Amino acid sequence: MSDKIGIYVCECGPNISSKVDIERILEEIAALEDFRDKELIVKQHKLLCSVAGKAFLEEEIKANELTHLICAACSPRDHDSTFKEVCKKAGLNPYMYKIVNIREQCAWVISDKEKATDKAIQYIHAGMDRVVYQQPLIEKQLDSNPDVLVIGGGIAGLQSALTLAGKNRRVFLVEKSAELGGTSIHFQKLLPRQGSDTATRNRKIKEVNKNPYIKVFTSTELSKIVGFLGNFEIVLKNSENDSETELLAGAVVLANGFQQANPQDFEGYNYTDNDEVYSALEIEKMYSETNQITMKSGELPKTVALVHCVGRKEVGYCSKICCNYLIKISDYLQSISSDIEIIDLFQDMCLPEKEDQEYYEELAARVIHSQRVTGTKVAGNKLTYTGINGRETTIEPDMIILAPAIIPAADNVHFANLLNIELHETGFFQEAHIKINPVSTNTDGVFVVGANRGACSISDAVIQAQAAAGKVLTQLIPGQKIIPEVMVSEILEAYCTGCQTCLEVCAYGAIYYDAERGISVVNEAICRGCGNCVGSCPSGSIRTRHFTNPQLYQEVKEALRK
Amino acid sequence: MKEEFSPKILSFLCKWCSYTGADLAGINRMQYPTAILPIKVMCSSRVDPVFLIKSYLRGADGILVGG
Numbered sequence: 090m091s092d093k094i095g096i097y098v099c100e101c102g103p104n105i106s107s108k109v110d111i112e113r114i115l116e117e118i119a120a121l122e123d124f125r126d127k128e129l130i131v132k133q134h135k136l137l138c139s140v141a142g143k144a145f146l147e148e149e150i151k152a153n154e155l156t157h158l159i160c161a162a163c164s165p166r167d168h169d170s171t172f173k174e175v176c177k178k179a180g181l182n183p184y185m186y187k188i189v190n191i192r193e194q195c196a197w198v199i200s201d202k203e204k205a206t207d208k209a210i211q212y213i214h215a216g217m218d219r220v221v222y223q224q225p226l227i228e229k230q231l232d233s234n235p236d237v238l239v240i241g242g243g244i245a246g247l248q249s250a251l252t253l254a255g256k257n258r259r260v261f262l263v264e265k266s267a268e269l270g271g272t273s274i275h276f277q278k279l280l281p282r283q284g285s286d287t288a289t290r291n292r293k294i295k296e297v298n299k300n301p302y303i304k305v306f307t308s309t310e311l312s313k314i315v316g317f318l319g320n321f322e323i324v325l326k327n328s329e330n331d332s333e334t335e336l337l338a339g340a341v342v343l344a345n346g347f348q349q350a351n352p353q354d355f356e357g358y359n360y361t362d363n364d365e366v367y368s369a370l371e372i373e374k375m376y377s378e379t380n381q382i383t384m385k386s387g388e389l390p391k392t393v394a395l396v397h398c399v400g401r402k403e404v405g406y407c408s409k410i411c412c413n414y415l416i417k418i419s420d421y422l423q424s425i426s427s428d429i430e431i432i433d434l435f436q437d438m439c440l441p442e443k444e445d446q447e448y449y450e451e452l453a454a455r456v457i458h459s460q461r462v463t464g465t466k467v468a469g470n471k472l473t474y475t476g477i478n479g480r481e482t483t484i485e486p487d488m489i490i491l492a493p494a495i496i497p498a499a500d501n502v503h504f505a506n507l508l509n510i511e512l513h514e515t516g517f518f519q520e521a522h523i524k525i526n527p528v529s530t531n532t533d534g535v536f537v538v539g540a541n542r543g544a545c546s547i548s549d550a551v552i553q554a555q556a557a558a559g560k561v562l563t564q565l566i567p568g569q570k571i572i573p574e575v576m577v578s579e580i581l582e583a584y585c586t587g588c589q590t591c592l593e594v595c596a597y598g599a600i601y602y603d604a605e606r607g608i609s610v611v612n613e614a615i616c617r618g619c620g621n622c623v624g625s626c627p628s629g630s631i632r633t634r635h636f637t638n639p640q641l642y643q644e645v646k647e648a649l650r651k
Numbered sequence: 652m653k654e655e656f657s658p659k660i661l662s663f664l665c666k667w668c669s670y671t672g673a674d675l676a677g678i679n680r681m682q683y684p685t686a687i688l689p690i691k692v693m694c695s696s697r698v699d700p701v702f703l704i705k706s707y708l709r710g711a712d713g714i715l716v717g718g
Binding site for chain 1: 659661671673674676677678680681682683685688689690691692693694696697698699700702705706709710711
């Protein structure tokens with residue numbers, strides 16, 4: 090049986106048909122007699138991606154027993170997968186088909202119809218040359234483990250675990266300290282509206298502890314992890330007795346939290362532990378433990394200065410939550426004594442949530458004396474601020490409370506290396522896409538939630554935790570096989586010299602060195618087929634399936650023919 | 652009359668960014684010369700230097716590697 094190439098040109102309504110001369114395309118392509126000894130079937134259709142178009146294509150593949158298929162249509166971003174599905178249904182290996190983008194990169198960018206038609210023909214010709222060099226690829230199926238590792242026992246970790254367990258998913262919740270709760274365990278009350286935290290946080294901890302699907306590991310850290318979505322091999326280490334636990338999971342939700350910057354690290358904040366200068370977190374702890382906010386002498390302060398934006402310029406971002414919690418702290422203060430004078434020095438007021446403005450205005454009307462400043466300095470108990478008129482004023486309140494920048498947790502770098510995920514220039518984790526995929530990372534099956542991807546409120550942390558749990562529940566379904574990408578790299582054993590250059594350039598950690606055989610090996614389940622290794626391999630022993638040198642070279646050759 | 656020289660620019664475009672950018676140019680109906688020829692790759696790092704040499708030998712006047 091001789092090979093048959095089907096070439097189908099989509100009119101895309103008027104989108105393509107009004108810009109190129111489809112008649113001429115059909116004629117010129119059909120006139121390519123004996124194209125590599127293959128029979129050509131050239132046709133057009135109104136809208137290939139429509140139900141009727143897909144049925145037409147399926148019927149054409151079957152009736153003509155096509156061995157290769159070209160769809161000259163829109164961008165592969167729109168309908169590559171649509172036509173691949175049609176191929177599968179019609180019994181043609183989807184890797185024996187190619188979409189040729191004659192819409193976005195031809196019809197829409199060339200106003201001269203003649204020229205656009207010439208170019209479309211050239212593209213289709215290049216596509217035909219490539220498709221005959223394509224090879225069928227077979228998708229593999231791997232078993233997957235539906236269990237989930239959650240790292241971090243703060244609010245984001247607790248919520249992730251609870252949401253996953255709510256769907257009967259087994260969760261291993263790992264917390265490095267001895268107790269669950271994270272940073273917010275020190276908060277006496279939570280925003281908005283001073284709701285008591287015991288109702289929310291403690292209930293979550295209790296629910297986690299009694300949930301049969303959640304296994305909690307406290308005083309434990311992640312020491313090793315290898316694998317990919319559906320198949321992670323994990324080693325946990327208990328920091329108290331050094332014992333190790335090995336387990337398997339299919340996904341990882343990382344909720345390792347944040348830290349508050351030390352104000353003394355920033356220029357202009359010079360004080361010692363003996364001065365009446367506190368960070369907001371120290372005040373939270375003090376109030377939580379003693380139900381009082383007192384000076385070192387044990388007396389109540391008469392004047393308190395709240396300082397916003399400590400270190401904001403240095404870190405280069407707004408920490409988002411500080412304005413709100415300083416308002417909360419002024420609420421603490423006025424509930425202790427209505428005689429305390431509160432001086433609030435802000436640079437920009439950030440009140441992002443719908444309840445915030447009203448809460449602030451209510452307190453500002455009664456107790457807070459707010460003033461916009463352009464800079465603040467602390468020297469011992471003295472506080473100097475620059476007003477918007479540029480004048481410096483120095484005051485000496487009884488107590489100074491600072492809102493330092495929220496900075497990435499110290500172990501972010503450690504986790505970035507361990508899990509092969511990217512860090513943003515600020516040191517927080519980089520999302521797969523800040524807007525449309527904000528809790529995923531560049532490693533499939535690894536999610537980041539809470540303040541490890543930037544300062545966030547408790548409600549934001551809860552939202553993110555639920556989002557990540559939703560991602561896990563939809564991507565990792567018990568009993569469902571994982572179908573890894575088939576357009577991946579492969580290393581030809583005979584040519585590999587074992588130089589390991591590919592290991593250095595692989596961004597996904599998909600290549601490992603097999604010392605016994607003296608060669609590098611690709612883990613196909615992790616490989617994304619970018620081809621970085623192919624370009625760097627000095628012995629030419631790597632090829633990327635579906636983007637092989639001959640395939641690309643054919644396309645280049647034809648593109649340059651005229 | 653001598654025809655105006657229009658250089659053939661071969662462009663290797665990364666599937667994730669610059670290929671999408673070229674699509675966006677189309678969506679916005681930005682016009683550009685016909686002699687710009689895109690080749691989609693999975694990543695610009697896939698482009699082997701040998702491709703560039705071969706492309707020049709085949710008649711490319713310029714090459715853009717976008718990624």
